[in-house]
Amino acid sequence: MTDLDRNLAAVHERIAAATARAGRAPGSVELIAVTKTFPAEVVRAAWEAGQSLFGENRVQEAAAKIPDLPGGARWHLIGHLQKNKVRRALPLFELLHSIDSRDLAEAVDRIAAEEGLFPRVLLEVNVAGEASKFGFAPDALERELDALLALPRLQIEGLMTIAPFADDPELARPHFRALRALRDRLAARTGLPFGTLSMGMSGDFEIAVEEGATLVRVGSAIFGSR
Ligand SMILES: *Cc1c(COP(=O)(O)O)cnc(C)c1O
Numbered sequence: 001m002t003d004l005d006r007n008l009a010a011v012h013e014r015i016a017a018a019t020a021r022a023g024r025a026p027g028s029v030e031l032i033a034v035t036k037t038f039p040a041e042v043v044r045a046a047w048e049a050g051q052s053l054f055g056e057n058r059v060q061e062a063a064a065k066i067p068d069l070p071g072g073a074r075w076h077l078i079g080h081l082q083k084n085k086v087r088r089a090l091p092l093f094e095l096l097h098s099i100d101s102r103d104l105a106e107a108v109d110r111i112a113a114e115e116g117l118f119p120r121v122l123l124e125v126n127v128a129g130e131a132s133k134f135g136f137a138p139d140a141l142e143r144e145l146d147a148l149l150a151l152p153r154l155q156i157e158g159l160m161t162i163a164p165f166a167d168d169p170e171l172a173r174p175h176f177r178a179l180r181a182l183r184d185r186l187a188a189r190t191g192l193p194f195g196t197l198s199m200g201m202s203g204d205f206e207i208a209v210e211e212g213a214t215l216v217r218v219g220s221a222i223f224g225s226r
Contacts, residue, residue: 158196
């Protein structure tokens with residue numbers, strides 16, 4: 001067993017324990033192994049250890065790594081997407097977590113139409129209102145949701161957030177709870193499930209699972225520090 005095997009197993013166990021603590025169904029949370037900055041050999045070792053879902057935050061870096069992995073590997077874009085990278089990104093990723101403005105949503109919709117695609121996306125929410133972070137302000141999202149839902153190509157499956165950095169993972173809990181509450185309001189209003197909640201990273205994924213995450217994005221707890 002390598003460190004990577006052990007780390008992956010430990011993260012899976014911690015997810016399973018948090019899922020059970022929260023009274024949620026086993027297997028209701030999927031782990032995204034975040035491979036940004038790590039070379040393709042490392043990603044391949046994770047694949048060989050059984051991991052098949054990977055997250056990258058840059059289109060360019062992902063495009064370089066993806067061909068080195070078996071075709072069964074699945075990739076999610078978790079970082080900010082620049083409009084001039086949309087066309088390149090669309091065929092690479094099965095889910096875009098980071099639709100963070102109406103402008104970007106419209107660009108993705110338009111380019112997807114040109115390419116004949118119906119991309120699956122999440123709307124990124126800046127729950128804590130941090131100036132340094134991308135994402136919709138919660139009240140802006142409530143206002144703009146109808147316009148976003150009218151974009152014919154986007155399949156909006158849920159919400160994503162990044163909690164503010166903190167040493168104590170408990171401090172992330174109110175932000176995760178707020179994202180889920182926002183989702184519940186949007187779902188009640190539209191009748192759409194928005195069933196995917198992408199929240200939780202190495203420092204706080206157990207709290208995120210307790211608060212309803214369906215996707216956790218974990219890098220350093222699996223691969224070591226960057
Ligand atoms: C890097 C990154 C992660 C993973 O961070 P770790 O702390 O290494 O687990 C998760 N989400 C996003 C958006 C990231 O950029």
